[in-house]
Amino acid sequence: MAASIYEIGDVPPLGEIPARMYAQVIRPERFGEPEKAFQIEEIDVPEIGPNDALVLVMAAGINYNNVWAARGVPIDVTKVHARFGEPADFHIGGSDASGVVYAVGSDVTNVKVGDHVVIHCGQWDVEAGTDGEDPMFDPSFRIWGYESNWGSFAQFTKVQGHQCMPKAPHLTWEGAAAPTLVGATAYRMLHGWPPNEVAAGDAVLIWGGAGGLGSMATQIAALAGAEPVAVVSSDDKVEFCKKLGAVGVINRKNFDHWGMLPHWTDNDAFNTWLGGAKKFGKAFWDALGDKRSPAIVFEHPGESTVPTSIFMCDTGGMVVICAGTSGYNAVVDLRYLWMRQKRFQGSHFANDEQAYAFNDLVVQGKIDPCLGRVFTFEGISEAHQLMSENRHPEGNMAALVSAKTEGRTG
Secondary structure, three states, rough: OOOOOOOOOOOOOOOOOOOOEEEEOOOOOOOOOHEEEOOOOOOOEEOOOOHHHHEEEEEEEEEOHHHHHOOOOOOHHHHHHOOOOOOOOEEEEEEEEEEEEEOOOOOOOOOOOOOOOEEOOOOOOOOOOOOOHHHHHHHOOOOOOOOOOOOOOOOOEEEEEHHHHEEOOOOOHHHHHHHHHHHHHHHHHHHOOOOOOOOOOEEEOOOOOOOOOHHHHHHHHOOOOEEEEEEEOHHHHHHHHHHOOOOEEEEEHHHOOOOOOOOOOOHHHHHHHHHHHHHHHHHHHHEEEEEEEEOOOEOOOOOOOOOHHHHHHHOOOEEOOOOOOOOOOOOOOHHHHHHHOOOOEOOOOOOOHHHHHHHHHHHHOOOOOOEEEEOOOOHHHHHHHHHHOOOOOOOOEEEEEEOOOOOOOO
């Protein structure tokens, strides 16, 4: 007789699905700091539909989106779940995973029970389709494990079949779980916006070079033959970025002009800011070893850095942004946009083609997941608290779920 629930680290026989599972759960009444918002609970294992797969989670990646989920800002994600007919009284986060397929819906053809997979976080209305358009622009698009429920911080997760991609055989469960969200996001940012696609010889400015997004972006740019310059917050991160392919590194703590752009009529304040931006531009030239402006600026801090990014970007170049970790009010000097014909492009995760293209690089061993630290299942709240306080390690983080020990490949 099948067990009704298995303990963390105990793997059910292939294809055997218990009625209940353990999950790290966020509830609206606990919104706040991640260390208190996440709690382990018993939850029903979700039922799958014809286009879905049920995956036993071996390891889960840690991303900033579930810091937001824990706090309930900028949105209450449980209210989003309700719009899609999912349970609205709790949230199971986690938007990266490695695992084993335990069940598939009748219309799923790309994976079968027993396959070892990694999961990308893009979901949309598969049945309705997107009329050949990029599904990222479809109103039904959402991020699994953030805007949808049943993420990877549980023993089982419910995903759409197309989200399941081959796991790199050479990687451990935790290594495979770590890079997909940030890596596919970075891939779309750098390869998804023609004609401003990263190319050989391009100078590229990458903010947060030692973080999850930045570490992936640096490698993707270097693989394209570009010359990435990474921005970091301390000198001890310089060598890490150079090992990933950065031709130079800038410590942002050496500059103090960050923040929203002063009004152009305030001559003194604006000139002070401009002096700081020019000083940063000189540092970029020194790091690059050439007096060239970046063809692409890889943005995600937002409010504190966008004015400098737009100032720095080359004529005809692109500032591409996927987040606003320092704030959402990005004030820009429009003169630089229209006179220099620069592009300020928003970008959000990736479609199947882009996610699979990134995963192919991982499978081929061309991308290092940059796994900085591994947590236990119980430590998922701690991992998000560290991320919330910007005390997390270089690269990416992951947590073991059904994998008992680190270092085993699957």
